[in-house]
Amino acid sequence: MSALVLLAALTCHLFFKRYEPTNVPLLAGLLVVPPPVVMFLLQNGSLVVFKPLLRLYTLYYSGLLLSILTYRTSPLHPLWKYPGPVACKISKLWLTFISSQGKLHLYVKQLHDQYGPVVRIGPNEISISEVSLLPNILGANGMPKGPLWQGRRISGKQGAGSKEAARGNLIGSRDLKLHAEARKAWNRAFNPAAIKGYEPILIRRVAQLTEALSSQKEEIIDLSQWLSFFSFDFMGDIAFGGGLELMRDGDREGLWHMMERGLYLPSLTQHIPWSTGFLPYLPRVGQEMKALGKFAFDQAKRRLEAGSLQNDLFYHLMDEKRVNAEPYPFPLVVSNTVLAIVAGSDTSATVLANTFFLLLSHSESYKRLQLELEEVFPLGTTEPTDAAKLSNLPYLNAVIKESMRIFPPVATSLQRAPTIGSGTKVLGDKIIIPEGTSVVVPPYTMHHDPRYFSPSPENYMPERWLAHDDPKFIVNEDAFIPFSVGPANCAGRSLAMLEIRMVVAFVMQTFEMQFADGYDKQCWEADLKDYFVMQKGSLPIIMTSRNPR
Numbered sequence: 001m002s003a004l005v006l007l008a009a010l011t012c013h014l015f016f017k018r019y020e021p022t023n024v025p026l027l028a029g030l031l032v033v034p035p036p037v038v039m040f041l042l043q044n045g046s047l048v049v050f051k052p053l054l055r056l057y058t059l060y061y062s063g064l065l066l067s068i069l070t071y072r073t074s075p076l077h078p079l080w081k082y083p084g085p086v087a088c089k090i091s092k093l094w095l096t097f098i099s100s101q102g103k104l105h106l107y108v109k110q111l112h113d114q115y116g117p118v119v120r121i122g123p124n125e126i127s128i129s130e131v132s133l134l135p136n137i138l139g140a141n142g143m144p145k146g147p148l149w150q151g152r153r154i155s156g157k158q159g160a161g162s163k164e165a166a167r168g169n170l171i172g173s174r175d176l177k178l179h180a181e182a183r184k185a186w187n188r189a190f191n192p193a194a195i196k197g198y199e200p201i202l203i204r205r206v207a208q209l210t211e212a213l214s215s216q217k218e219e220i221i222d223l224s225q226w227l228s229f230f231s232f233d234f235m236g237d238i239a240f241g242g243g244l245e246l247m248r249d250g251d252r253e254g255l256w257h258m259m260e261r262g263l264y265l266p267s268l269t270q271h272i273p274w275s276t277g278f279l280p281y282l283p284r285v286g287q288e289m290k291a292l293g294k295f296a297f298d299q300a301k302r303r304l305e306a307g308s309l310q311n312d313l314f315y316h317l318m319d320e321k322r323v324n325a326e327p328y329p330f331p332l333v334v335s336n337t338v339l340a341i342v343a344g345s346d347t348s349a350t351v352l353a354n355t356f357f358l359l360l361s362h363s364e365s366y367k368r369l370q371l372e373l374e375e376v377f378p379l380g381t382t383e384p385t386d387a388a389k390l391s392n393l394p395y396l397n398a399v400i401k402e403s404m405r406i407f408p409p410v411a412t413s414l415q416r417a418p419t420i421g422s423g424t425k426v427l428g429d430k431i432i433i434p435e436g437t438s439v440v441v442p443p444y445t446m447h448h449d450p451r452y453f454s455p456s457p458e459n460y461m462p463e464r465w466l467a468h469d470d471p472k473f474i475v476n477e478d479a480f481i482p483f484s485v486g487p488a489n490c491a492g493r494s495l496a497m498l499e500i501r502m503v504v505a506f507v508m509q510t511f512e513m514q515f516a517d518g519y520d521k522q523c524w525e526a527d528l529k530d531y532f533v534m535q536k537g538s539l540p541i542i543m544t545s546r547n548p549r
Helices: 002-019 024-032 034-042 050-072 086-090 093-100 104-115 131-137 147-152 163-168 176-189 192-214 223-240 255-262 264-269 273-277 287-306 313-317 330-361 363-376 387-391 394-406 443-447 493-510 522-527
Strands: 118-122 125-128 414-416 424-427 431-434 438-441 511-515 529-531 533-535 540-545
Touching (some): 002 024, 002 034, 034 050, 050 086, 086 093, 086 118, 093 104, 093 264, 104 118, 104 529, 131 424, 131 438, 147 264, 147 273, 176 313, 176 330, 192 223, 192 493, 223 330, 223 493, 264 273, 313 330, 330 363, 330 511, 330 533, 394 493
Antiparallel strands (some): 118 125, 511 540
């Protein structure tokens, strides 16, 4: 009987390995049914003895675990030759635990420092920080997105979790053709003409931000929170034609906190996609992400009923110009507006907060940027609203680039995998990626690699971006990937850069800033959490007006 149970355990492992089932009833059947079936067959239909059945279950699970552990750590495994911690080779649960602490970016960098440019970080996943391999991973000749994206779909039936939405969702589509089709609407929404149309909205919101900061009676201002409110309001304008007023009313409904809390669970389940099959059966699990999906559904419905007042992102996602023969399904539009709110507001707010933190931590950089801005936009005479002039300010752009290098908004989870049904993908001369294996490119690790950024890759040095002919500096722009690269790069990059430049310029022109007395600067990096997109803590600042108007 014991031998038969162990054989059943081995068969179960082989089935898991071959098909990777996520169906809850099937999983339950595989994990529960075999031991009593064996007993039933070998004891002439008897299942009356509890202790022997318990012993069979113990033997079954022990055999299953032993088979899994032996395979994943043996030369039989296709990733056996790649170095990495034993805990990572055995299970993704270890990386899930690391992610729960918000420090995945630091852990992955530590692994690369220890093991080299190719590290095994999961039973079927490797992390690569070799810049020469990026074109075959992220580029036009690269791979589609990996199973991480299946693990992030937990938001419910109306929003990003619906089947219609999943099929054409820009960020989650694992089919290259579907992704390319979905990308067309986003490219229209963020082409130069469209961005030019967004500029008056941006200028109005940036002016509102500076006015709101000027009107604060508190001596200490949490600049991080205000930047979050600004970016949320601005993306509400772009995505839904307005209606979000956190700068005016505060976060009375908890929208920003709902969004940030909603990113925590997907940052865990992305490592174990099979777990999402169980989540709908658990009370209150994924509540925030579902609430965010409902919020987006309600806003999209309101925007649809109100009609187009401007050619915003919703206009393009709904294809109101009727470029395509068939309109996009409404759940898909809702899914993509969730993406716009999360990717467009949380990331921009974090980049802005990081930029101001680093400027305030380095007074020479702060003064140099202030002088550059005053030369082009004299204090009290010209507001920094000219997008062309802002894009041509060398030190402003160097400051922003260095901020995104040190703290990339998506620090770790750029995951790709071979196309389903393709068999394998070859990277370089030696790396063969079998189907079912994922590859992660970690921007934080790349940005802090001395092979690509020297000297002192850990230190803040905006000047490195201006030292084009100085042999003392190494700056490999191919390794600078804060917006990702290739067909799945950030669609809104141009708008994000315009937003970041304008906010930095306006705030620097309007205020003198310093950290609040007693603020420990080490708290900033300690509070940064890698939950797919970086989340930040508070930034207590004392701000005084410097504008003579």
